[in-house]
């Protein structure tokens with residue numbers, strides 16, 4: 531080839547490349563939920579996806595695949611890790627099979643906005659990137675303490691003789707309270723209650739009506755403990771493939787979602803009132819026992835975290851501690 535032709539060909543190639551970069555293809559991300567499609571978390575997610583897709587035309591889109599019928603609850607983490615899906619809404623307790631640290635996020639005692647300021651979010655991402663092949667995008671549930679719901683009366687913080695449905699969130703604490711524990715996905719709780727396989731279950735303050743558990747629930751033990759964490763996570767290679775513009779857009783949308791988290795404070799109060807109306811009685815302890823109960827919840831969980839992943843637990847603990 532003549533030299534001049536060669537230069538012209540190279541220039542043409544370069545121009546095509548540049549044009550291709552400037553007008554990046556629209557990318558569609560596949561998203562699954564580890565929680566039921568008719569539950570409050572997906573209800574909160576749906577309008578967000580709609581807005582995302584409206585504003586992301588030509589740039590970035592989300593295709594909501596579905597809930598646990600698409601991918602079973604405890605498989606969602608692996609699906610994100612391996613890139614079977616790009617995005618998931620899940621809680622860490624559902625993917626401790628990917629990394630035990632996933633469940634540590636229930637121990638945050640500062641809001642996600644503060645976690646972004648104080649370095650917690652970066653520290654989380656370092657672990658999620660390395661161990662989970664995931665980007666931790668952001669948290670869409672806060673201010674939802676967990677409770678113990680039971681069908682047999684309890685007069686003190688002791689679950690001796692009770693069979694309680696758990697996920698990793700509650701395991702160490704409920705065992706420390708002498709419960710017999712049985713792990714199930716949320717989708718199996720109703721049947722387990724109905725058949726008497728369990729006498730109770732752990733769940734946040736909100737959401738028990740979504741799968742009709744109020745029909746099989748007599749008591750809620752107060753106070754609540756930890757903070758239910760539900761977040762958006764993304765397959766790391768899929769995240770890295772995004773253009774800067776797509777990443778900025780994604781970040782903007784996630785921050786907007788986090789900005790709506792004040793919703794959960796009122797929802798907690800509304801749900802507690804709704805439970806009372808449905809005849810669910812609150813079991814309360816005196817002030818000293820209540821404090822000891824919550825202190826024990828954190829102490830047991832941090833001790834377990836420090837045993838499972840000492841370095842990460844040590845890094846997270848000061849960043850998660852209340853100011």
Ligand code: 173
Pocket residue numbers: 621623624696697698699715716732733734758759760
């Ligand atoms: O299934 C569960 O009880 C659980 O671990 C959880 C975590 C976060 C929100 C709701 C439930």
